[in-house]
Amino acid sequence: ILTSLKAKKPDVVFFGGMDAVAGPMLRQMKQLGISAKFVGGDGICTGELPKLSAGTMADEQVVCAEAGGVEGESKKSLDDFKAKFKAKYKADVQIYAPYVYDAVNVMVDAMVKAGSAEPAKYLPVLAKTDGYKGVTGTISFDSKGDIKNGALTLFTYKSGSRQQIAVVR
Incomplete structure (x- = not known):
């Protein structure tokens, strides 16, 4: 899949899987010279991802999201x-x-x-x-049963360490 993407020079690769597959995929992206952002959900938002990618992740290359978010008080x-x-x-x-x-x-x-x-x-x-x-x-819940003022937390990685970017509501 990545070989066919390389020719298209993507700005972003969205990945909907888990870190055990994302790590090797990031290694392959590096080998192929694909420097696109790598975006995914909580399945890649782990402390293991830098290890699984064997140090091939560039700082801020990976952006991942987790449901929820706590800030302020x-x-x-x-x-x-x-x-x-x-x-x-x-x-x-x-x-x-x-x-x-x-x-x-x-x-x-x-x-x-x-x-x-x-x-x-x-x-x-x-x-x-x-x-x-x-x-x-x-x-609090709204009339449809959804949580009011729900949050999503965005993270990236720098020097192999996960860092929070923002809590988005």
Whole structure:
């Protein structure tokens, strides 16, 4: 695939897979002289990608996105959550764990307010969640059930280290 792309001189290569394939692909891009940006989702947004690419990634060549994003005042509550988790379990928090933690607590809050764990009773309460203070920020849903003010975090790599570019809402 990359051999046929080389002749087209792409500015960007979008990759929808995982780091185990992205790393070797970046090595092949370098071998073929393709210097295009390499863009993908959370599957390539890992600490392993620089190792899997065997040092062939140029600084800021890779841009990846993860769902969610914490900034401002919410950063302290997330940092506290991570520190408590690390102290208790002797392991780092995995990527989406804080969001799952908040999701479960939002459901529990709706069940408590509804006085029931029966979906028919708590789901209407859950749908009206507005202003719930979670470790990832304030959680509210719109009329379609989507999270209000949702975020996406963009990262790049410099000197083999992942660095945040921005939180986009």
